[in-house]
Amino acid sequence: MSNAYSKDLERWMPRLIAVWRASRGRGDGPETRLTPQEVKEVAAGVRQLSLGLTRERQLAGARYMDDPKLLGAYLLFYWPVSYAQARQVLGELPNRPRQALDLGSGPGPVAFAALDAGAGEVTAADRSKAALNLARALATEAGEALATREWDPTKKAAALPEGQFDLVTMGHVVNELYGTGDAATAPRAALLEAVLAKVKRGGSLLVMEPALRETSRGLLHVRDAMVAKGYAVRAPCMYRGPCPALVKESDWCHAERAWPMPRVVEELARAASLHKEALKMSYLVLAPKDEDWPTLPPGKLFRIVSESLEGKGRQRYIGCGPDGRVGLAMQERHRTEKNDRFFQLNRGDVIAVTQTEPKGDGLALDDRSEVRMVAAAGRGVPPSPKEETPPTPPTTTDSSTR
Ligand SMILES: C[S@@+](CC[C@H](N)C(=O)[O-])C[C@H]1O[C@@H](n2cnc3c(N)ncnc32)[C@H](O)[C@@H]1O
Structure with a gap:
């Protein structure tokens, strides 16, 4: 290794x-x-x-x-x-x-x-x-x-x-x-x-x-x-x-x-x-006092906080993200090229998912879902690209513009 x-x-x-x-x-x-x-x-x-x-x-x-x-x-x-x-x-x-x-x-x-x-x-x-x-x-x-x-x-x-x-x-x-x-x-x-x-x-x-x-x-x-x-x-x-x-x-x-x-x-x-x-x-x-939480990249993010909880024809993990801690599950029959990553995740990986449906006490992914690796275990989550601040309009003292 x-x-x-x-x-x-x-x-x-x-x-x-x-x-x-x-x-x-x-x-x-x-x-x-x-x-x-x-x-x-x-x-x-x-x-x-x-x-x-x-x-x-x-x-x-x-x-x-x-x-x-x-x-x-x-x-x-x-x-x-x-x-x-x-x-x-x-x-x-x-x-x-x-x-x-x-x-x-x-x-x-x-x-x-x-x-x-x-x-x-x-x-x-x-x-x-x-x-x-x-x-x-x-x-x-x-x-x-x-x-x-x-x-x-x-x-x-x-x-x-x-x-x-x-x-x-x-x-x-x-x-x-x-x-x-x-x-x-x-x-x-x-x-x-x-x-x-x-x-x-x-x-x-x-x-x-x-x-x-x-x-x-x-x-x-x-x-x-x-x-x-x-x-x-x-x-x-x-x-x-x-x-x-x-x-x-x-x-x-x-x-x-x-x-x-x-x-x-x-x-x-x-x-x-x-x-x-x-x-x-x-x-x-x-972080020390008065610093903000990291700005996260876009998407519905989860860190995998369990081992693989594979069951009959289904892959499952516990994820924890900005919305809290939930079970994430997908049936094997819903596996596609775009969500294939879900079947080989490790504890600590951070993923972004789309198209989840509430099911039981967790979320279900299906063949419409996409799963993207945001940060593999042990890598820091990349910060969100800084939002462009619109240029401040020039201040003027010309009262005729009011
Ligand atoms: C399990 S060891 C950890 C050593 C090292 N930091 C590591 O990660 O392997 C715990 C350390 O805490 C120290 N420790 C325990 N109580 C302490 C105390 N009241 N003040 C200072 N050090 C203390 C012990 O002397 C010991 O070196």
Whole structure:
């Protein structure tokens, strides 16, 4: 699988291994892979992290980055995942960032993704000194400049790093802040508001979270709180009202992308008995105060927010667009050259459709419908061409024209 960042990720793997070995006081080993003993050892940590961060969640908000075994497992397994997720989402941003700040950076996967995506200066901030040490060691190994800062927003008087930024990223950290449940929404939204005050006009705040029901819905609640405060969403939402995925307890929203999974990650997943094929994450890109929602291209637009829900002789997905979240379905017998695309859509694709009829609780397409790809998953929705403003008539002081 080749992505725009495949080569960059390939270059990171030996650096991760070298920094991990150095941090554990190990001698040299093969550059691009782990020895069978190392795989066994790291996989035990991966398993513990996976249970603690995704299943039982008792590690969320705990100081697991300060445990060398778990930090090592994070570095070799979750770092490449977060890096690839961030590269995917950063590819959707309208502008290339110059100055970036990565909050809750851990050992820096998102910070380095921002650097590789073109940022010139990046500051990584976290409360874990051990994680920041590894981020600095990686920067040295890669010959990159990375500033680091200790930061913990849950501490009184915890100031954000100085300066204004084109991009602030928060990778898999928001769900670890301020506890769990509804009570966490308001302090998380207040933090995001403070963070957005550090984002320059035209810049973005990217929040990425694990694609679990609980963490994804937590992010959607924060999204609604930010929208209610007047902030615009740059991606992935096109709907400006309260998130329709929150109506039913069983719904949530996440992205899924194929990725060039490094061999080390594959080996560790196997050894830890984890199933990890596609990249899955929930994300939200917010604009700073007083910026408008993106102007959308013309047409009846939907982002595909489900997998293919193919049934007997019929293709179906859930779409979410400027009019909300609806089921979209078409019978196989209505397939034509102009709507054929509907039968091969991926989660995240944005399409424009014509000729839909309300049917059941969704919309049906038929052989009169056209389906056009507006933006494939992972590509930003192109803005609508600016409307021509009619020339202003010349002002005149000649009263005889009145
Ligand atoms: C799952 S890791 C994410 C690391 C990296 N951003 C990524 O996307 O892979 C969560 C990070 O949040 C940090 N974190 C958790 N609670 C924090 C807090 N109260 N203040 C600062 N950082 C915190 C942890 O130290 C850890 O590095």
